[in-house]
Amino acid sequence: MPTIKRTKFKLTSEQLLEMFYWLKLIRAFDERLSILVRQGKVRSGVYTGIGQEAIIVGTCFGLRREDYICPLHRDLGSFLMKGVDPKVMMSQMFAKTTGLSQGRDSALHSGVNELGIFGNTSMLGANLPVAAGLALTFKMEKTDNVVVAYFGEGASNVGDFHEALNFAGVQHLPIVFVCENNLYAYSVPVERSMAIDDVADRAESYGFEGVAINGNDVLAVYQSTQGALARARNGHGPTLIECKTYRWHGHSEHDKAFYRTDEELAMWKSRDPIPTFTTFLLARNVLSTEKLKEVEQRVTATIDEAVEFALNAPDPAPEEAVRDLYA
Amino acid sequence: MPKELTYLEAIREALFEEMRRDPKVFVLGEDVGEYGGAFGVTQGLFEEFGDARVIDTPISESAIVGISIGASQRGYRPVAEMQFADFISCGFDQIVNQAATLRYRYGGRTSVPIVIRAPSGGNVGGGLYHSQNPEAWFIHRPGLKVVAPSTAYDAKGLLKAAIRDDNPVIYFEHKYLYRRAKGTVPEGDEIVPIGVAATRREGDDITLLTYGAMVAPSLEAADRLSKDGVEVEVIDLRTLSPFDKDAILQSVEKTSRALVVHEDVRTLGIGAELSAVITEERFDSLDAPVMRLTYPDTHQPFSHVLESYNLPDVDKITTALRRLAAY
Numbered sequence: 287m288p289t290i291k292r293t294k295f296k297l298t299s300e301q302l303l304e305m306f307y308w309l310k311l312i313r314a315f316d317e318r319l320s321i322l323v324r325q326g327k328v329r330s331g332v333y334t335g336i337g338q339e340a341i342i343v344g345t346c347f348g349l350r351r352e353d354y355i356c357p358l359h360r361d362l363g364s365f366l367m368k369g370v371d372p373k374v375m376m377s378q379m380f381a382k383t384t385g386l387s388q389g390r391d392s393a394l395h396s397g398v399n400e401l402g403i404f405g406n407t408s409m410l411g412a413n414l415p416v417a418a419g420l421a422l423t424f425k426m427e428k429t430d431n432v433v434v435a436y437f438g439e440g441a442s443n444v445g446d447f448h449e450a451l452n453f454a455g456v457q458h459l460p461i462v463f464v465c466e467n468n469l470y471a472y473s474v475p476v477e478r479s480m481a482i483d484d485v486a487d488r489a490e491s492y493g494f495e496g497v498a499i500n501g502n503d504v505l506a507v508y509q510s511t512q513g514a515l516a517r518a519r520n521g522h523g524p525t526l527i528e529c530k531t532y533r534w535h536g537h538s539e540h541d542k543a544f545y546r547t548d549e550e551l552a553m554w555k556s557r558d559p560i561p562t563f564t565t566f567l568l569a570r571n572v573l574s575t576e577k578l579k580e581v582e583q584r585v586t587a588t589i590d591e592a593v594e595f596a597l598n599a600p601d602p603a604p605e606e607a608v609r610d611l612y613a
Numbered sequence: 614m615p616k617e618l619t620y621l622e623a624i625r626e627a628l629f630e631e632m633r634r635d636p637k638v639f640v641l642g643e644d645v646g647e648y649g650g651a652f653g654v655t656q657g658l659f660e661e662f663g664d665a666r667v668i669d670t671p672i673s674e675s676a677i678v679g680i681s682i683g684a685s686q687r688g689y690r691p692v693a694e695m696q697f698a699d700f701i702s703c704g705f706d707q708i709v710n711q712a713a714t715l716r717y718r719y720g721g722r723t724s725v726p727i728v729i730r731a732p733s734g735g736n737v738g739g740g741l742y743h744s745q746n747p748e749a750w751f752i753h754r755p756g757l758k759v760v761a762p763s764t765a766y767d768a769k770g771l772l773k774a775a776i777r778d779d780n781p782v783i784y785f786e787h788k789y790l791y792r793r794a795k796g797t798v799p800e801g802d803e804i805v806p807i808g809v810a811a812t813r814r815e816g817d818d819i820t821l822l823t824y825g826a827m828v829a830p831s832l833e834a835a836d837r838l839s840k841d842g843v844e845v846e847v848i849d850l851r852t853l854s855p856f857d858k859d860a861i862l863q864s865v866e867k868t869s870r871a872l873v874v875h876e877d878v879r880t881l882g883i884g885a886e887l888s889a890v891i892t893e894e895r896f897d898s899l900d901a902p903v904m905r906l907t908y909p910d911t912h913q914p915f916s917h918v919l920e921s922y923n924l925p926d927v928d929k930i931t932t933a934l935r936r937l938a939a940y
Contacts (some may be wrong), residue, residue: 388720395718399686405718407710415676415707419683426665450678454672610721611756613780
């Protein structure tokens with residue numbers, strides 16, 4: 287079996303800046319949502335991915351429109367990167383008619399077929415068999431499109447994980463399985479839910495490669511993903527990329543996360559993916575203080591506009607509660 | 614040219630014809646490939662359509678359903694086989710949480726055209742895990758359709774309708790009928806529409822509502838009652854969700870008495886719902902309480918002696934009809 291080639295997939299300055307913009311936008315979007323929950327403007331269903339943005343940016347960057355993503359509940363940023371308007375995503379969180387669910391469900395339980403986004407349920411890992419089905423159709427059509435399927439280390443203990451990865455291995459499906467290992471399944475630390483150190487090790491039993499990488503390094507995530515995508519596009523089947531990371535907030539916004547120490551949180555905040563990347567870009571003169579300011583202004587404006595739009599968007603008509611059950 | 618087929622052959626013919634008609638239709642499940650399925654339903658499909666469209670899966674019911682859902686999001690119409698309806702519990706989450714809710718939480722922007730074939734029913738010496746009738750679980754879940762043919766004609770026509778339907782359809786095929794039910798089946802596109810019951814015998818005195826393997830003994834019991842001068846109208850529901858309320862209510866208006874017969878267990882079986890609907894909507898027409906003859910609230914024992922004790926049969930149906938006639 288060929289191993290993942292650590293080829294340097296070159297990025298132009300413009301691309302690096304674009305990555306930077308996405309990191310900033312996704313962070314700011316989640317931070318704003320967190321405030322909106324505290325203000326009582328967004329009811330619930332907010333599971334931020336603050337601290338984990340490098341995984342989304344590194345994996346989604348450069349995906350085709352035809353490629354499919356199957357995000358997990360913290361991956362709001364992947365919707366944005368795949369082409370959903372921030373106004374629509376904000377509306378989704380506000381349960382407005384302009385959101386993807388039109389008020390039917392919160393969070394990321396909705397998708398967009400035209401943009402290659404599948405919306406999962408709250409049953410973590412249940413998106414993985416669906417991802418296998420999507421990838422099966424790419425294989426049937428002999429296209430070189432790929433499915434990128436996300437799950438947490440917690441979901442890697444669910445039966446669906448095993449069934450999906452096993453099938454993907456047997457069928458050599460074009461899938462990249464991305465594990466966002468943020469060390470906690472709600473309150474349960476990884477060492478109490480797994481007897482091994484790396485989720486990546488599980489890939490071997492399905493007959494494909496698994497790698498564990500620094501999930502807070504956007505370029506490392508990008509490089510690994512590009513390698514895995516190339517393999518999948520060339521018919522070499524799935525890869526599991528385990529991205530080690532940490533979620534700064536609780537499981538959801540109402541969770542105070544008392545199960546972990548301040549020291550642990552502080553240590554992981556010192557590994558914040560954004561300043562690391564900022565320093566890298568500044569040192570390479572890709573980013574300047576002026577450009578940084580520009581990006582931050584653009585991000586704030588985008589989010590302000592999205593909130594404004596969502597706040598003013600109409601609530602669904604009450605009778606919509608019983609519609610759209612059947613085609 | 615119409616021809617004589619068994620119920621099982623009729624299912625197979627529907628699969629052949631639909632797969633020839635629409636390249637987006639494919640079959641997946643355990644042992645459905647070269648082996649031709651545990652009951653032989655899919656025999657010959659592999660030879661004609663190959664392993665890309667007749668897919669042997671690992672023992673992974675949840676993945677079988679999840680893969681079907683994924684493929685459906687790219688315009689495919691998968692027909693998944695649960696080897697036994699009893700095993701459908703292993704795919705339950707994907708059916709009730711993923712498939713049933715998808716359109717709703719997408720705000721009506723998608724549909725889930727999948728069929729899940731589930732060989733169900735007892736009287737075949739199958740014991741606890743090869744005899745179940747789990748239809749009520751799925752009737753109870755909005756977003757799903759449930760059908761249960763009783764004749765070869767309907768087995769073919771309903772499967773074709775299910776495959777062409779844009780919603781998830783659970784297709785309960787009764788194992789007892791596989792080789793015992795034979796009948797004339799038209800060649801080609803004879804569709805039996807979902808949601809339409811069939812009156813198998815007309816009568817003015819009692820409405821008997823049933824489906825699946827209970828239709829034949831119900832007709833036999835009705836003939837016995839006829840000798841007593843009581844004419845029983847036997848309605849084969851064919852579709853359990855959405856059931857044909859108009860046909861049921863019209864018949865009850867005429868007869869003023871109703872008996873529901875089903876092989877599923879009693880408590881919260883479809884008999885309970887039909888009884889409630891008739892009572893709510895045609896209370897003034899009724900001369901007697903709506904009665905039920907069902908499997909008792911117990912499991913499906915292996916011993917023929919024990920199973921026969923539980924199964925509704927001609928004698929039991931006759932007794933129930935006489936009781937209702939005399940009320």
